[in-house]
Amino acid sequence: MKKLLLIPLLASGFFFGQNTQDAQALKKISTQILTQGEAYNDLHFLTKKIGNRLSGSPAYEKAVQWGAEQLKKAGAEKIWLQPVKVPVWERGTESLFIKTPSGTWTKMKMLSLGNSEGTQGKDLVGDLIMVNTLEEFNQLKESQVRDKIVFFNYIFRQDFIETFEGYSDAGKYRSSTASLVAKKGGKAVIVRSISTAVDDVPHTGGMHYDEGSKKIPAVALGPLGADRLAQLLKTSKVSAKLNSNCGMKGEKITHSVIGEIKGTLDQKVIAVGGHLDSWDVGEGAQDDGAGVVQSIEVIRTFKKLNIKPKHTIRAVLFANEENGNRGGETYADSLNVKKEPHLFALESDSGGYSPRGFGLAMTAEQSAQVKSWLPLFEPYGIQHINDSYPGTDIIPMKKYGVALAGLIPDSQRYFDLHHSESDVFEAVNRRELLLGATVMTQLIYMIDQHW
Amino acid sequence: MKKLLLIPLLASGFFFGQNTQDAQALKKISTQILTQGEAYNDLHFLTKKIGNRLSGSPAYEKAVQWGAEQLKKAGAEKIWLQPVKVPVWERGTESLFIKTPSGTWTKMKMLSLGNSEGTQGKDLVGDLIMVNTLEEFNQLKESQVRDKIVFFNYIFRQDFIETFEGYSDAGKYRSSTASLVAKKGGKAVIVRSISTAVDDVPHTGGMHYDEGSKKIPAVALGPLGADRLAQLLKTSKVSAKLNSNCGMKGEKITHSVIGEIKGTLDQKVIAVGGHLDSWDVGEGAQDDGAGVVQSIEVIRTFKKLNIKPKHTIRAVLFANEENGNRGGETYADSLNVKKEPHLFALESDSGGYSPRGFGLAMTAEQSAQVKSWLPLFEPYGIQHINDSYPGTDIIPMKKYGVALAGLIPDSQRYFDLHHSESDVFEAVNRRELLLGATVMTQLIYMIDQHW
Numbered sequence: 001m002k003k004l005l006l007i008p009l010l011a012s013g014f015f016f017g018q019n020t021q022d023a024q025a026l027k028k029i030s031t032q033i034l035t036q037g038e039a040y041n042d043l044h045f046l047t048k049k050i051g052n053r054l055s056g057s058p059a060y061e062k063a064v065q066w067g068a069e070q071l072k073k074a075g076a077e078k079i080w081l082q083p084v085k086v087p088v089w090e091r092g093t094e095s096l097f098i099k100t101p102s103g104t105w106t107k108m109k110m111l112s113l114g115n116s117e118g119t120q121g122k123d124l125v126g127d128l129i130m131v132n133t134l135e136e137f138n139q140l141k142e143s144q145v146r147d148k149i150v151f152f153n154y155i156f157r158q159d160f161i162e163t164f165e166g167y168s169d170a171g172k173y174r175s176s177t178a179s180l181v182a183k184k185g186g187k188a189v190i191v192r193s194i195s196t197a198v199d200d201v202p203h204t205g206g207m208h209y210d211e212g213s214k215k216i217p218a219v220a221l222g223p224l225g226a227d228r229l230a231q232l233l234k235t236s237k238v239s240a241k242l243n244s245n246c247g248m249k250g251e252k253i254t255h256s257v258i259g260e261i262k263g264t265l266d267q268k269v270i271a272v273g274g275h276l277d278s279w280d281v282g283e284g285a286q287d288d289g290a291g292v293v294q295s296i297e298v299i300r301t302f303k304k305l306n307i308k309p310k311h312t313i314r315a316v317l318f319a320n321e322e323n324g325n326r327g328g329e330t331y332a333d334s335l336n337v338k339k340e341p342h343l344f345a346l347e348s349d350s351g352g353y354s355p356r357g358f359g360l361a362m363t364a365e366q367s368a369q370v371k372s373w374l375p376l377f378e379p380y381g382i383q384h385i386n387d388s389y390p391g392t393d394i395i396p397m398k399k400y401g402v403a404l405a406g407l408i409p410d411s412q413r414y415f416d417l418h419h420s421e422s423d424v425f426e427a428v429n430r431r432e433l434l435l436g437a438t439v440m441t442q443l444i445y446m447i448d449q450h451w
Numbered sequence: 452m453k454k455l456l457l458i459p460l461l462a463s464g465f466f467f468g469q470n471t472q473d474a475q476a477l478k479k480i481s482t483q484i485l486t487q488g489e490a491y492n493d494l495h496f497l498t499k500k501i502g503n504r505l506s507g508s509p510a511y512e513k514a515v516q517w518g519a520e521q522l523k524k525a526g527a528e529k530i531w532l533q534p535v536k537v538p539v540w541e542r543g544t545e546s547l548f549i550k551t552p553s554g555t556w557t558k559m560k561m562l563s564l565g566n567s568e569g570t571q572g573k574d575l576v577g578d579l580i581m582v583n584t585l586e587e588f589n590q591l592k593e594s595q596v597r598d599k600i601v602f603f604n605y606i607f608r609q610d611f612i613e614t615f616e617g618y619s620d621a622g623k624y625r626s627s628t629a630s631l632v633a634k635k636g637g638k639a640v641i642v643r644s645i646s647t648a649v650d651d652v653p654h655t656g657g658m659h660y661d662e663g664s665k666k667i668p669a670v671a672l673g674p675l676g677a678d679r680l681a682q683l684l685k686t687s688k689v690s691a692k693l694n695s696n697c698g699m700k701g702e703k704i705t706h707s708v709i710g711e712i713k714g715t716l717d718q719k720v721i722a723v724g725g726h727l728d729s730w731d732v733g734e735g736a737q738d739d740g741a742g743v744v745q746s747i748e749v750i751r752t753f754k755k756l757n758i759k760p761k762h763t764i765r766a767v768l769f770a771n772e773e774n775g776n777r778g779g780e781t782y783a784d785s786l787n788v789k790k791e792p793h794l795f796a797l798e799s800d801s802g803g804y805s806p807r808g809f810g811l812a813m814t815a816e817q818s819a820q821v822k823s824w825l826p827l828f829e830p831y832g833i834q835h836i837n838d839s840y841p842g843t844d845i846i847p848m849k850k851y852g853v854a855l856a857g858l859i860p861d862s863q864r865y866f867d868l869h870h871s872e873s874d875v876f877e878a879v880n881r882r883e884l885l886l887g888a889t890v891m892t893q894l895i896y897m898i899d900q901h902w
Contacts, residue, residue, distance in 0.1 A: 159482040161481065354805070381807075412805050412886060431867075432864070
């Protein structure tokens with residue numbers, strides 16, 4: 001297997017001049033991180049000692065303190081907290097029972113969807129109707145939906161190779177169906193979780209109500225629970241009893257965490273980040289503890305290797321990606337206010353899996369240059385550098401002309417655990433996480449050297 | 452992310468004529484396996500109901516029966532067992548204690564290395580000496596080694612991107628040090644496990660004694676146990692007490708399992724396989740239950756999609772890869788005896804992780820043709836098709852002129868669990884396993900169509 005590493009570089013004639021220097025610098029970064037990287041230990045603390053951390057929660061505040069301390073330990077020369085006003089959503093208690101044909105109430109594993117309102121602690125009882133797709137729902141008359149609880153059993157499309165395509169495809173069932181059902185007089189929505197797993201773990205995630213919509217409760221079932229319910233509905237009339245306390249509890253000021261190493265040449269900023277908040281189940285390990293500790297690793301690696309960047313290298317641990325993106329919006333708007341020139345921003349928010357590519361959102365000229373670096377990145381597992389969506393936290397910077405990129409890791413396992421109790425430290429592999437941090441640091445290095 | 456799938460095909464002009472047909476056929480295979488594949492369920496039975504299965508053990512005999520039944524269920528038209536004479540190695544009981552400076556004996560997590568002889572149930576006690584490398588050991592005089600237990604604390608090189616390079620690099624410490632130590636009069640060998648994990652799980656695996664060598668015991672410690680012992684040896688004299696019953700218990704006739712679909716055009720054979728045996732710890736899930744169930748999936752997919760192959764498509768579940776490779780040798784030699792023309796053989800024995808490449812061992816002309824198919828495979832995650840080692844079970848066919856290839860999956864997690872109690876069903880991801888089966892079936896399809 002030894003040949004594999006060298007062939008891509010040799011074949012492309014990249015072993016000469018500047019490219020030789022770049023290749024050597026990239027190798028140094030890789031060796032540093034794979035042998036001395038601390039991202040995995042950092043993630044252990046964040047997930048096991050702090051745990052899940054929805055913005056607005058006490059755990060999120062602990063994460064803010066932890067993030068600032070870690071950036072300091074990693075060698076950031078200046079660290080500050082950026083105030084962000086976030087919505088406060090709380091889950092509270094919740095339960096869902098299904099009345100089986102035998103007349104007994106059976107408890108289902110469920111999660112209220114994020115941002116949804118609950119039943120204010122009262123039992124909401126109604127007859128269930130099932131649709132497999134939005135198209136089926138749209139054909140239902142108001143009289144068929146009125147006072148019903150609508151179960152959307154849309155099955156995740158496993159035929160896509162990239163699971164993010166399946167996620168995009170199924171996303172509207174989680175985000176948008178509550179208002180559609182309310183409009184036709186329905187009482188509540190139950191959705192099949194957006195999940196690639198074959199288990200009974202429900203996945204939460206953000207939903208929203210349309211302007212002026214009645215805020216009916218929306219909950220998710222695990223895939224196997226959804227299968228059982230669908231089977232039951234084929235032959236029987238089924239009613240459901242939902243009781244929940246979730247809901248929006250106003251707003252609160254919290255913070256994104258920022259740390260940087262000053263550039264030796266100018267004040268221009270190269271940013272790298274992930275989001276510090278997570279949903280309120282599991283441990284927020286892959287989503288997005290991974291991106292947070294990888295971003296800290298970028299700072300640490302510049303310091304450990306004593307690389308003096310030309311531009312300022314800044315790590316941003318964003319608040320509130322999951323239910324509002326106020327951290328990303330606030331950061332982007334602060335650029336405008338402070339007239340801070342940003343050269344580039346990189347996000348990691350697709351999990352700490354083996355890196356496979358970068359998605360770029362920048363000018364054609366910049367994009368062509370970054371794509372020309374592909375042979376330098378291939379030995380580290382990067383297969384493609386394409387123009388695509390870079391990440392939710394950084395996308396607000398696009399309107400200020402900042403060149404953006406997102407890490408694209410292998411996507412096969414992400415939606416087994418995304419927004420669920422399965423997203424725990426144990427689901428993260430040390431080498432995969434560090435290899436992601438490696439290519440992130442390498443890309444930041446290349447941008448710093450060549451822009 | 453939608454663009455990602457199409458760009459490689461479009462860019463290469465592959466959407467015309469034969470290549471369009473091939474691309475469509477490959478997509479059908481992918482959709483069939485990712486939505487209907489049964490490899491993951493098969494693996495659950497093999498790992499949880501049969502478990503680990505060293506050839507020669509009663510569990511291996513169960514696996515043979517299971518393999519034949521699964522091939523039948525998958526649609527193989529002809530199934531048979533190929534007799535293979537295998538060595539029988541048994542572990543028995545084993546323990547290792549280290550005498551700490553305080554004078555107390557502390558038990559260490561350990562595994563005797565496969566094929567090694569034990570202490571015949573008697574306590575073997577001796578003073579420990581540590582070396583970090585073979586070079587250090589080679590500089591020791593006989594008088595320094597005589598009657599000692601030698602601890603090789605060679606640390607897995609985490610700086611390689613492909614972990615198989617680290618495995619190759621460290622392999623000699625497991626396979627070959629016992630005879631070297633015996634030659635200088637040492638009593639036993641303790642090696643640091645060949646592992647990428649940061650845990651205390653020992654990894655076994657094959658070792659051998661040189662011709663005429665004294666057969667001293669050889670055992671492995673987990674990485675953290677090795678670290679503790681190394682720390683202790685820095686400041687103290689340490690002795691060890693080993694007691695084990697492992698050893699070779701003669702030979703036995705067992706079987707490889709073979710099933711095939713007849714070709715419509717000729718009698719030439721295209722083979723695909725993995726090894727049915729595993730080491731005697733854990734569940735042999737990634738090594739090589741994955742390759743076994745993927746190979747069965749190839750047969751199933753041809754039948755489910757009603758693809759009538761031109762040549763015979765044969766799945767081979769090899770016996771005894773782990774401690775002798777007698778299954779692979781016997782199968783290759785049977786070709787010669789029976790004059791069965793084999794066009795091609797493909798092996799999966801690097802884990803059921805996301806597929807990244809194929810390693811080819813065939814003529815330059817054949818290799819060039821298979822490499823020209825890369826654009827067809829890129830949408831399924833294949834980044835490189837290179838000339839490299841194809842796999843241990845099939846390599847004996849090389850001398851009979853058979854074109855060979857091995858699946859190269861992502862290697863980051865493999866050596867966390869390889870040959871250890873950590874290699875269990877839960878370490879295998881359903882989509883990754885099925886995606887590996889997908890590209891295997893696709894390559895078999897392409898060879899069948901074009902050769």
